[in-house]
Amino acid sequence: MAGIRDVARLAGVAPSTVSLVLNNKGYVSLDTRRKVEKAVKDLSYMPSTIARNLSLNRTNIIGVIVPEVLHPFYSELVHELEQALYLRGYKMLLCSSSNKEKAEVLFVDMLKTHTMDGIIVGTHSMDLSIYEGIDRPIVAFDRIINDRIPVVHADHVQGGELAAKAMLHQDCHHIVQVIGAQNVRCPANEYHIAFEKKIREAGCMIDTIEMERNVFSPEAFYRVMSEVFERYPDVDGIFGADLIICAALAAAQEHGKRIPEDVKAVAYDGTYVTRLSPFAITAAVQPLQELAGIAADTISRMIMGEAPGSIPVPKLTLQKGATC
Amino acid sequence: MAGIRDVARLAGVAPSTVSLVLNNKGYVSLDTRRKVEKAVKDLSYMPSTIARNLSLNRTNIIGVIVPEVLHPFYSELVHELEQALYLRGYKMLLCSSSNKEKAEVLFVDMLKTHTMDGIIVGTHSMDLSIYEGIDRPIVAFDRIINDRIPVVHADHVQGGELAAKAMLHQDCHHIVQVIGAQNVRCPANEYHIAFEKKIREAGCMIDTIEMERNVFSPEAFYRVMSEVFERYPDVDGIFGADLIICAALAAAQEHGKRIPEDVKAVAYDGTYVTRLSPFAITAAVQPLQELAGIAADTISRMIMGEAPGSIPVPKLTLQKGATC
DNA sequence: GTGAAAGCGCTAACAG
DNA sequence: CTGTTAGCGCTTTCAC
Numbered sequence: 127m128a129g130i131r132d133v134a135r136l137a138g139v140a141p142s143t144v145s146l147v148l149n150n151k152g153y154v155s156l157d158t159r160r161k162v163e164k165a166v167k168d169l170s171y172m173p174s175t176i177a178r179n180l181s182l183n184r185t186n187i188i189g190v191i192v193p194e195v196l197h198p199f200y201s202e203l204v205h206e207l208e209q210a211l212y213l214r215g216y217k218m219l220l221c222s223s224s225n226k227e228k229a230e231v232l233f234v235d236m237l238k239t240h241t242m243d244g245i246i247v248g249t250h251s252m253d254l255s256i257y258e259g260i261d262r263p264i265v266a267f268d269r270i271i272n273d274r275i276p277v278v279h280a281d282h283v284q285g286g287e288l289a290a291k292a293m294l295h296q297d298c299h300h301i302v303q304v305i306g307a308q309n310v311r312c313p314a315n316e317y318h319i320a321f322e323k324k325i326r327e328a329g330c331m332i333d334t335i336e337m338e339r340n341v342f343s344p345e346a347f348y349r350v351m352s353e354v355f356e357r358y359p360d361v362d363g364i365f366g367a368d369l370i371i372c373a374a375l376a377a378a379q380e381h382g383k384r385i386p387e388d389v390k391a392v393a394y395d396g397t398y399v400t401r402l403s404p405f406a407i408t409a410a411v412q413p414l415q416e417l418a419g420i421a422a423d424t425i426s427r428m429i430m431g432e433a434p435g436s437i438p439v440p441k442l443t444l445q446k447g448a449t450c
Numbered sequence: 451m452a453g454i455r456d457v458a459r460l461a462g463v464a465p466s467t468v469s470l471v472l473n474n475k476g477y478v479s480l481d482t483r484r485k486v487e488k489a490v491k492d493l494s495y496m497p498s499t500i501a502r503n504l505s506l507n508r509t510n511i512i513g514v515i516v517p518e519v520l521h522p523f524y525s526e527l528v529h530e531l532e533q534a535l536y537l538r539g540y541k542m543l544l545c546s547s548s549n550k551e552k553a554e555v556l557f558v559d560m561l562k563t564h565t566m567d568g569i570i571v572g573t574h575s576m577d578l579s580i581y582e583g584i585d586r587p588i589v590a591f592d593r594i595i596n597d598r599i600p601v602v603h604a605d606h607v608q609g610g611e612l613a614a615k616a617m618l619h620q621d622c623h624h625i626v627q628v629i630g631a632q633n634v635r636c637p638a639n640e641y642h643i644a645f646e647k648k649i650r651e652a653g654c655m656i657d658t659i660e661m662e663r664n665v666f667s668p669e670a671f672y673r674v675m676s677e678v679f680e681r682y683p684d685v686d687g688i689f690g691a692d693l694i695i696c697a698a699l700a701a702a703q704e705h706g707k708r709i710p711e712d713v714k715a716v717a718y719d720g721t722y723v724t725r726l727s728p729f730a731i732t733a734a735v736q737p738l739q740e741l742a743g744i745a746a747d748t749i750s751r752m753i754m755g756e757a758p759g760s761i762p763v764p765k766l767t768l769q770k771g772a773t774c
Numbered sequence: 775g776t777g778a779a780a781g782c783g784c785t786a787a788c789a790g
Numbered sequence: 791c792t793g794t795t796a797g798c799g800c801t802t803t804c805a806c
Contacts, residue, residue: 453783453784454784454785455784465785466785469784469785470785475786497783498783498784499784501784501785502783504782504785505784505786506784506785
């Protein structure tokens with residue numbers, strides 16, 4: 127394996143000059159630049175990223191940790207983050223924390239040991255003490271960790287109201303919403319509050335069902351929705367995250383309810399599962415691409431040693447589908 | 451930031467001794483071990499992975515490149531790979547090649563520059579010349595690159611036959627199968643051949659529709675399925691990858707066909723989308739967890755300098771659902 | 775413009 | 791069992 131010294135020797139220059147050429151830095155005469163480039167090509171030289179990392183004390187790797195890549199929302203988030211990071215010159219190290227005890231702790235340790243330059247945290251672990259006193263770049267995605275860690279999230283108040291308006295236009299009278307675990311602090315918990323408020327203001331009845339933390343299986347969702355239809359026979363509106371609504375569609379059919387004739391359904395998030403059938407599910411869509419860009423910009427800034435700056439809070443949009 | 455020398459000084463030993471303690475290598479007296487551990491704790495010392503990497507010329511990072519993380523099949527693959535690699539002490543650097551010109555080339559370059567110790571390739575780019583003459587660990591997932599790169603894949607002949615048997619049991623007469631692009635060499639292309647053979651042997655009519663490469667959108671699938679129902683009004687069996695079958699379910703409804711009464715449907719892959727509704731889609735399920743383990747074992751062996759060895763070819767299983 | 779030399783923070787022989 | 795020494799392969803001052 128040829129090294130920078132071999133290239134230097136062949137080109138008849140010093141290693142430092144080769145380095146300058148490779149990194150387009152400083153002033154190098156066209157002539158020596160040519161010589162170096164030829165030597166690089168002749169030796170099919172490939173610089174060692176590992177050595178470079180040590181010199182710069184930087185890896186250009188950002189860690190991304192999510193609860194579960196399989197979940198469409200996180201699939202989409204990971205997809206967008208990878209693209210956003212790529213555009214900014216970073217590579218993405220991915221960790222899916224489900225099935226892994228201590229995944230988040232290990233990940234933060236990897237940040238401390240400089241395996242990555244920064245991390246974007248999308249998990250909801252309960253122990254926030256691991257984030258105390260860390261002076262390395264961390265960005266939280268839709269999760270409040272502590273007051274030193276910037277949070278990237280959409281405008282969930284607006285999102286909740288958007289969904290509420292969509293349902294109220296359809297003249298619902300008894301709405302049931304299914305929400306995530308409320309024992310984790312995250313901006314996304316705001317949307318059902320805003321939703322409920324708007325619904326009540328319109329004089330409409332609303333019941334709320336809370337799911338457990340980190341429960342994502344279709345079976346669990348279906349069970350919950352079945353219960354909903356049994357417990358509230360007069361329900362005519364369902365609101366919840368994408369997969370909940372998918373389950374609602376299935377459960378409704380089982381319980382002899384037609385959607386949207388008997389029951390309206392609005393999904394929150396609007397990932398691709400709401401578009402799997404030709405008749406899209408009506409949904410409040412999170413601007414994941416934009417959010418990923420904001421997260422990438424923020425972590426990038428922190429790595430450069432700058433302050434995170436103010437974080438934009440983008441709005442959701444309504445996807446008009448066939449379910450409401 | 452404390453370094454290994456600081457720890458050594460505080461503990462009153464040499465840096466090499468500290469290294470031995472940290473890595474549980476060689477023989478260190480209990481006494482000095484204690485001293486070192488205390489010093490480590492007192493300084494909250496975190497060893498630099500970057501420096502370690504240079505010394506060892508190894509990063510413990512495996513690159514994984516797939517066409518599209520959003521696609522359920524690849525979500526699931528990525529999920530399983532990450533877990534399998536994690537269990538073997540590796541971290542996963544993920545690249546989704548869609549929307550990225552030259553992603554595969556860049557990825558292979560990163561392998562050459564030692565950003566990763568090895569890569570697992572699941573993409574289907576057309577230019578295989580970039581893999582010529584590389585002496586670093588590469589494993590292909592369901593894709594034939596060249597005769598030096600080991601391929602991990604399920605037994606698609608058995609899988610195709612499994613699906614065929616399922617349909618023949620239901621007494622189909624005119625089956626349409628939708629398949630991926632055939633201009634890429636991959637073991638998965640075998641399944642529709644095996645399927646077709648079995649179906650023809652049973653004296654059943656079969657038509658085949660080929661999709662373009664890297665087309666994964668629900669809309670595209672739906673369009674294709676709509677055409678199928680229009681062109682073949684007597685079709686009573688549909689076979690294709692998961693998302694095709696999802697689209698088939700939707701399109702069937704539109705065209706007044708009931709599933710499974712009028713048309714049977716069998717999916718190939720059997721990812722979680724086939725289980726999104728309580729009535730699962732009948733499917734030939736790829737053992738992705740097992741495949742991921744095989745891929746991880748193989749790349750691991752190659753990194754250790756061993757030969758890839760023989761690659762097991764696991765079988766698919768039938769998920770009995772409500773569609774056939 | 776270019777080269778010499780000093781690291782970056784670890785690991786690994788090899789003495790002792 | 792522990793310390794000394796020499797790298798790993800780059801980048802980066804700082805003279806020339």
